Amino acid sequence: MQDDSLTILIADDSNTDRLLLEAFVRKLGHRTITAVDGVEAIECFHRQQPDIVLLDALMPRMNGFEVAAQIRREVGDTFIPIIFLTALTEADSLAQCLEAGGDDFLTKPYNSVILKAKINAFRRMLKMHGTLQEQRDEIARYNEHLLREQDLAKRIFDKVARPGYFKANNLRFSMSPMAMFNGDILLVALQPSGNLLALLGDFTGHGLAAAVGAMPLAQTFYGMAEKGFALKDMVRELNAKLYEVLPTGVFCCACLVELDFEHHTLQAWNGGLPDLFLVHGREQRIERIPSKSLPLGVSSSDAFDPAPGMYEMEPDDRVFLRSDGIHETVNAAGDMFGEDRLEAILHRDIPMAAMFDAVMQAVNAFAEGTERTDDVSLVELVMVPKQAFQTGSDVVPLVRELQGPVDWALDYELRMDSIRSFNPLPLMLHILLEVPGLRGHAGDIYTILSELYANAVEHGVAGLDSSMKETHEGFVGYYLQKEQRLRELADAWVRFHIEYRGDDNGGCLRIVVEDSGKGFKEVPDMTMPESGGQFSGRGLPLLKTLCRSLTVLSPGNRVEAVYDWQYKQSRA
């Protein structure tokens, strides 16, 4: 339809009327094709693909109604106006024309004014329909493109989120397989200290927007967790990263929790997600951990509070993390599942281990008979004794170094201001993990560094006596006193001296931590304490089991640890 002229098929067995109509149509500037009966009309239609079909109702061989029905079947979505030519006047006969697939009818005697008006009207409809189809096809192409991009985003999203410890034996979760499309993300990592870290996030928006945000989120999370950063530092950094990367209006409601299996404590930070439920089994008490901060990526200002709360847990106590999917689940009557129903299930007299399934079953039963709009994300983390915790997987480090420094030494001195406010361990660990193959020993290395540093700061610089830590009250008092002393001290230091030599089979790490303190009054007892679970005295004797040698150098303000390691069997 480049110009305004159309190709019009005229099918009529009456020679007079056909001749006449052909002349009428040509006079209006259109091309004509003519057929003398229904069969010929179909043939002409196939051969010449007319824009409009004018059909006599009564024709030999195949009548107009049959012709119209067949054309409609053949062209499907394509719009071909069919106009019946008829001397019929009864309403029901005219209705029959329309029912057979006709779009209009033209009654004899023909009137050139009416014919012109009808053809013009259908030409406008054809143009409109053509435009609509073009737009529809364009939308279909865009949609296909979008689906491809979403598929790509999903693959990236899955890869980025995947290298987590999802098989940990104290973890259960339900995430929609379409999680990416509702913007929910779960990340689980292990600190070098052995603490388990989990992040549940809910991005505003979904699809690509969520995937774009998920990448820096996951990389920062896993990267920092691996290096042993504190939860607070991670939250601050995640916020800064997302604030930097995400456009305004896109952010991530999230909660981060850290389970310390040694001290049976939970650190939890909630920014914008529904309350976490901390279930204390023995006390039959549910503690809610509400959001106390802006979500990640909203603001870089002081309004953002990265400080986590600290909670005590006993073995088998559990904490539930969730996005808004559960309480926003709607039943057939349009009611929301809500907070109260959820809390009521946790209050029910059922075994702790059955709670997760009970919640999921209740939500599914509630939503029965509805089309789910938001998928449910629920995560359960259980406090277990340290020796009972199993990661369930061998997570391969993101990067497998083939080359790195093999022979070096490092001296690093922290002055008083740094000792008070800075945690040097992630930095030191970061340097050490650049050593080929040492990543697999990050837990040991972290323990050695942290214990030597704690020893230097607490006993050396602050001059505290570890026997204070033997009771819980003393433990708290001990740390209060530590803060106090560190505030008062004006001039003190802690020095790290690290030497490393390695070869193809493994290597040897020598770590000396020296402090400005006076040293020990007497050489500490280096044997392991009889019972576990004591807070004090754990440090240095524990290291002895990890290291080839551990030596306190006179006058007691220098401790040397020598750590040997070999490539693990699993090395590819």
Next chain:
Amino acid sequence: MTEPVSHLDQAVIAELQGIMGDSFGLLVDTFRQDSLGRIESLRQHVAGGAAEDVRQVAHSFKGSAANLGALQLASLCQSLEAMGKSADLADAPVRLQHVETEFTYVIAELEALLPG
């Protein structure tokens, strides 16, 4: 002196002549042949009592006649069509006679319009 009664709608004829131009003669000729064929088949169907066939042929004849402005002829065809439809052909022979007579007037008038 009175105007001779026309069997054709002059406005329709004028429009047809305008649209058909040189083909007006072909149109008249086609109409004549179509009509003679239809009259012949109407005779057979009326004689044979084939009411449905009478209805269909009369219907087509009516359409063509109307298209050429032969309104009286179209009206006669319509009454014949109605007889076919009601399956009562008692008066059909007489009505067909009227159709034939009217057709001779119409075609004479149309041919008179042709040059030469």
